Each structure stands twice: as C-alpha cells, then as structure tokens.
Amino acid sequence: MSTQAKKDPGLNEVNEVLYSQINKQLYDPNQSAEERRDLRVKLVQQTESRRELVAQDRGDKLYQIISKSNVLFENVKNTQEAVLDSRFMAITADINTQKVKNMSIGQENEVTLDEFVSKIITASENGPKHIYRQRLDWEHLGKIATKFSKKAHTTDFLLGPLMVEKKQVNRTKTTRLTKNKEDLVRPQQLKEGDIKKQENETSKNVNAIYKILTEVQPINYFKFVTNPESFSQTVENIFYVSFLARSGVVGIDDSTGQPILGLRQVLNVESIEDVVSKKQIIMGIDMNDYKAIIETYSITESVIPTRESVQAVARGSGWY
Template identity: 25%
Template sequence: MHSRQRSSSSSRSSSLSRSHVPKHTRTTKQEHFEAYNKLRQRMKNQLKEAAKGQGIHISLNNIDELTRLYSVIERDQVRDTKVHLEDSEVLKEASGFAALNARNLRFGENDVALNENDVIRKIKQYAVTDDSMLVNTENDHIEGEEEDEEDEEEEEDAEEEVITDEYSFNKINWLKLGVLYHQISKKPISVDFLYGPLASERRKAASRTRIVDDSKSGTLTTAKAVQAKDIQEDEEKNTAYMIRMIYEIYLSKDRGGEVNFYTFFIDPKSFAQSVENLFYTSFLVKDGRLKLFTGRNGYPYVARVSQKEIQENKLDSSNAISSHHIATFNYDVWEYMIKKFKIKESFLGHRDELEDCIPEEDYIEEEVEEMEEVEEEEEEEEE
C-alpha cells in the first residue's frame, strides 16, 4: 500500500517538473521577414555614417545581427527559399554598407593607420628587380621587431642611405610603380601631345573691305530687249547633234569591220574630249545603233548593228543580249590606254574648241593657301 502511494507521488512530481520546463517556440515566416526588414531599415538610416567613413562599428554590429538571424533560421530548420533569399539580399546590402564605409575611410581619424615601414616594404616587393634587395628588407623587418626603438631609428637611417645609393635606385622599376599610381590614384593623366596645339595662338581673321551699295548713285541702264527669234541654240553644244555627228564620222570610216572600243573614243590630244566621246558612244549603244561586245582577244569592240539584226530583234526580242555597265575612266587610265594601243590620232577626230579649265583665280587662291600652310608649319617648328 505504501509502495503504491510512493510511486503515484513520484509520478506526479515528475509530471509537474516536466510541465514547468519551457518549450521552444518556432519563429514564424512573418517574424523572420519583419526582423530582416527592421535590420534593412536601420542600415538605410545609417548610410550617412558610412558615407563619412565612420560606420566601422555599425558594420560589425550589422554582421553580428545577420549571424544571429541566420542562426535562428538554422535552429528552426527553415526550408522556405523566400526566407533564405531575404537573408541573402540583406547580406548584400550589409556588404554594400561596409564597402561604402571603406571607400570613405580616412586613416588616422578612426584609430586606423598603416605602418610606414610596412608600406615601403610592400612597395619594394612590387617594384624591385633584384631579389637580393627583398632579402635585405625582410632581414631588416625581423631585426626591427626584436630590437628596441633606438635600434629601429638607426636602421631607418641606414635604410635611407641605402635607398639614396644610385645602384639601389636603379634596381627599382619606377615605371611599373608609376603605372600602378595612375591606375589606382584619382589624379587625371596628362596628355603631352596636346600641349602644342593648345599653346598655339589662333590666326586672326583678315579684315575685309565693306561692300558699298552703289546702285543708287550709279547711272541706270536698260537691258536690251531680246525676242524669241533672236535666241538661237548652239548646235555644237547640243547633245543630240554631237551624237549624230559622231555616228556619221563612224559611218564614213567604217569598212564593215569591228573597231577597238578604246581606239574608237579616245582622243590622245585631249582627255576631256575622250570623256565626251565615251558619253556620246553610250547613247549610240543605248539607241541600238552600235553594239558593244568582247572580241576574241578579250578587248571590247564596237560595230554597227546590221539591218538583219534589227529585224530579228523586232521579231523576237528574247534573243537580244543586253546588259548595263558603269564605265570608270580617269586620267591615268587614259594615258595607259594611249600607250597600250599606241593611239596616235583620234578615230572620231579632234574638235578645235575651248575646253573647260581651272580659272586663274582658283590657281591664285590655291597658291595663297599653300603659302599660309607653309608659314604655319614654320611657326610651329620654331615654337
């Protein structure tokens, strides 16, 4: 009887002790988001401190808070990807906060400084060309840590004497060090080749005489009245007339055979008339009076279109072979063709007429411009 009472009492006491043990409560998904949003908002409010470079302790606190929040996620074994994504985004913002603070950090104001000897030693390791100098630097660094301040001052003085030595100075690649400086510094790189053009003075514009209107003061003259019958068209400058004339010259010289195309239109005495002959010949070919074809030797030839060929084309135009060509003809080609085919006289004859030429005024302007350019070059060389 007594044993039963003891067992029942012991079971009651154990059940009471279990009920007093606090059970672990899982954090809900909404609570996780609220905690991360609270941290994100706090970092946004503290961006001013990071912009000043005074957010080192704040950045460390943000990392500690992120570590605590993620430990809660691991404890609750949260598998929701949205919660993990929120943690990654807040971690990214915390990294940006720390990077902003690091960019604006000012050494010496926040109990952060660099050892001058360490900086010089690292610069030597980067720019030195002789490994023996690195060994001496490492030995000096080890001895400097073991000795007292007086010995360090003596070593610094000795090191300065070594650096000023010409041999040691030439063992450092100063060009490599200068390139590194231009890459990481905020100083703009100067461009030497712009010094000359920027320093030269601009040429002053020459003063021009003012044009005076003398229409009111001058004598008035009346133009001669011209009637329509007085205007006569110059046939020599008419394209249709020139085409007809060239075709008549060809018919008078045609012996029934084919004529070399270059010999036909090239005038060895005038490049301008050669171009004109080529222009007129193109109309004769277009109108079907002449045909242009490739001969057995591979050169182009022209020949008269016979009446039989004209009748055949009228009956069946599908047999006619026609194509469009764009001729390129310049002064060098003109001289080459004259030598190539030994052209002594023009097949179509030379026309005694005034050809287009450059006015004397243009020649004078070109000479003046050339003289001005030469003077400018001489002034630049003297400077």
C-alpha cells in the first residue's frame, strides 16, 4: 500500500474495493515471484521449440506443444508472462500457415483428390435427396459441415489458382538494324607509300599551274584561281599558288587597285632579305565570296583546267 493511501483513508478504501473486484484467475498483481519466474522459464522453452516444429513434418508435435501452452496459460496472471505466451502463439500460427502452403495434395501419405471425392459421395449417399450417379445431397453435406464450421464452403474454393486468368503481356518487337556491307565505308588508312604519292601529286599540280601562269601572265589573281565549276578546286588552286609565292617565283601587284598575278625574277636569299620587302598571305574564301567573285568578274571558264576528282572506297570490315 502506498504512503498516500495510508494518509488518505478514503483512497485506501477505494483501493480495497477495486482489488476485491479483480478476477484473480486472469490478473493477480500479488502472484508470487517464484511462480512467475518458473512460468516464464517454461514459456521461453516453448518459444525455443519452434525449430523442432519447423523440422517436424506431421502436425502431432505442434498439437502437443499448443496443448501444453494452454495449460501454462491458465497460470498466466501478469502482463509480462502474457506477452511471452502471445509471442509463442504468433510463432506457431506462422509455422502452421507455412505447413499448409507446403502441403502437397495428391502425393504419397497425403490426402488424394480421388479419396476426397469418394468420401464426399459416401457422405451424400446417406442423405434423402441423393440420386445415384446423378445428384449429390448438398443440403445433407452442408449439415455435416456445420459441425466443424460456421458456414459451409462452396466447392469453387477447391479450384484455387485454376480460376486466375493469366495476364496478357503486350511485348513490342524490336527490329535490329542491319547494315548493308556494300554501302559501308570506313576511313582510308594511309600508308607511307600513299603519303609519298600525295606529295608527288601536289608537286605535279604546282608545276602544272606554274606552266599555265607563264603562258597567261600577267592576269587577275581571282580570274586565275577561280574555277566556276568547283568550289573545292578553287580552294586547291589558291593553296597551290601560295606554294609558288612562298618559293618566290610569283608575286601579286596591287598598284592598279586589282590583284595582278605574274612571274618574278628568282633572287637569292640574301638579295630578297636585303632589297625586297617580302610578304606572304593565304587568302580565306567561303561560298558567298566564291559566288561573288564569279559574278563580279563574269567568270564562265576556268583558266586552270578542272582536275579529275579521286574518290577512295575502302573494302572490308571495320569501324564506320
């Protein structure tokens, strides 16, 4: 009894009334510590036996342990022991559920479908409405089932997953891109011989342009390098003329306001550095400039003949 209850007689009287109304079979706060300790040990042992229940195939062991747990529960009168008992019941329920899921109907030592159906027919034959090989007395079977269940289950539950419709999965087919090997072109791999051949081709074109210039000089620079049939060859002509200018064999005179291209006397290095103020500029050109030059100078024919274009096609496989 608390100190406050001793000081307050009215509170003491209320506590005595409440304690007298407690059902000692369900809750007893004054249960002996030794009895509670012994009860907890046994409940813990019951809980630890779950491994044995899982390994055991049949249900007789589970039934025995649950029966023993019910006997122990009669002495449970406090919350701590009640928690241990509820934990054990939760474990046994999970084990029993798993055993039902793992049950293999139709195998040896188990209930077979033929045996189940024959028992149903035998039980129906005792009913007044049973017709041999035509009709079962389901009303009579229902009365038998009520002894074990509040509601007789219909037969459709036996179908189980057979009633489940399989979901249709729409799968889109992906077509793989196939490459035509005949249309595949990979970058050309240059060899040492190809580089030398390219250098020889450049020297050949530079010499050819020099010979043409000796025949037509002096001439407007744009009229000489511009090819109205090919923008790319116009760029090449500018490039080749720059080689001649770097060698000092050609020059451009703009004293008249127009760039006039012509040959110049070849001087030695010392005289060029000492006497002549040498400047070299490579002109840039785009498509708009190219069209403007053709229109301004009315260029209809190229002074430098159009060269044949060379296309390299690689055969075989590789990256593309």
